[in-house]
Amino acid sequence: MTREPAIVVLSGGQDSTTCLAWALRRFAPVDAITFDYGQRHRIELACAAEIARRAGVRRHRVVAVPSLADLGRNALIDSGEAPAALGASGERGLPNTFVPGRNVLFLTLAAAWAWQQGIHHLVIGVCQTDYSGYPDCRAETIAAVERALSLGLDWPLSIHTPLMHLTKADSIRLAIAEGAWEWLAYTHTCYDGAVPPCGVCAACRLRARGFAEAGVPDPLLVRLGVTEAAPPPCAPSAPAG
């Protein structure tokens, strides 16, 4: 079977890492693109590079987007404000971790690179199940962006969102099924940028809840010696296609 090439938007978190594993079983070659938009926790960029290396992607590009930090200050960028608790909302009902237009911008830049390389497939780890008030993670938004970019580039693009309708626990089960188990040990989630993770911020609690519901230990915590070592969970090979 001849596979088509794809580009994965890789942030260095568990969701995009799961998507990378998912893509590697369905597309070839796979490239990864990571955006440096002035995020407070530079560790995310190091995690993305480490995961790209372990996954053996063809190319991994880190693209600087200074303008986003400039135009859309928020709690993930501007270190003066702490990210809000899970479910809390700030201005206009959106969490203060909302970076306006972030995923639209990332997909636009990924699409420009795809066009340049003759690639039709983009993969991104957005999810509306654990929808925390991010309007750019909804299926409806992604479909509209897919259409806007396909028209704007005159180039048919498919934006794949394998996590869109999964719970956090289901995402973890998918990661295991797709062979991403070991890579999750190198992902970063904590809003506080702490290593080991703080365990109390909204992002840490969401992650912990997912692993608890999936019934497996978090390999990051195992690697860091925070929780006891456990045998890797059973990893059935995922069906391709």
Place this chain on the structure above:
Amino acid sequence: MTREPAIVVLSGGQDSTTCLAWALRRFAPVDAITFDYGQRHRIELACAAEIARRAGVRRHRVVAVPSLADLGRNALIDSGEAPAALGASGERGLPNTFVPGRNVLFLTLAAAWAWQQGIHHLVIGVCQTDYSGYPDCRAETIAAVERALSLGLDWPLSIHTPLMHLTKADSIRLAIAEGAWEWLAYTHTCYDGAVPPCGVCAACRLRARGFAEAGVPDPLLVRLGVTEAAPPPCAPSAPAG
């Protein structure tokens, strides 16, 4: 009448300058945003600043977008290749002056700034009448981008394109009607970046044809002493709204 605020995408060319004048009669306050994406002709940025100053916009921001130069090399960015002649097409039938995703990216960043400021209106000088193979200038693309951004930001945005269905000559008539006549003397069009303009590149010829069809001299050429001084054309006041 209370007017709503708007942001105009200002490149420093005659089309965006005309749009700025159009916006100033319909919105208040008006901000302008210019993108530095590594364009070969830095003079465009100086022109945009001069026009913003003359027009008296509330704020003029110049936003660096290094990633576009990085991801989408083409003849307007990479100085190794000359822009193609008018109507000539390069890779995949597109002119080699096509920067993939340029207008989608610009509108996304302008929308992020609009969201931050509580603004619902964007104005951009794209035009599909003189459509030279730029898919991101079509009305269909702009409508799709408007929808994608409104959904992605959860914020209703209107993208106004006053030149969309005008010929170049009609655009010049609109500039005169909107009071932009004098500002056109400070715009830049030439692909060669020459001052006075080269007069032979595709962009210069399109501009010259527009002024010829509109039956007025180009105020830039008048200012530079290339053509004879002429009285400014009659500038009827445009209807507001």
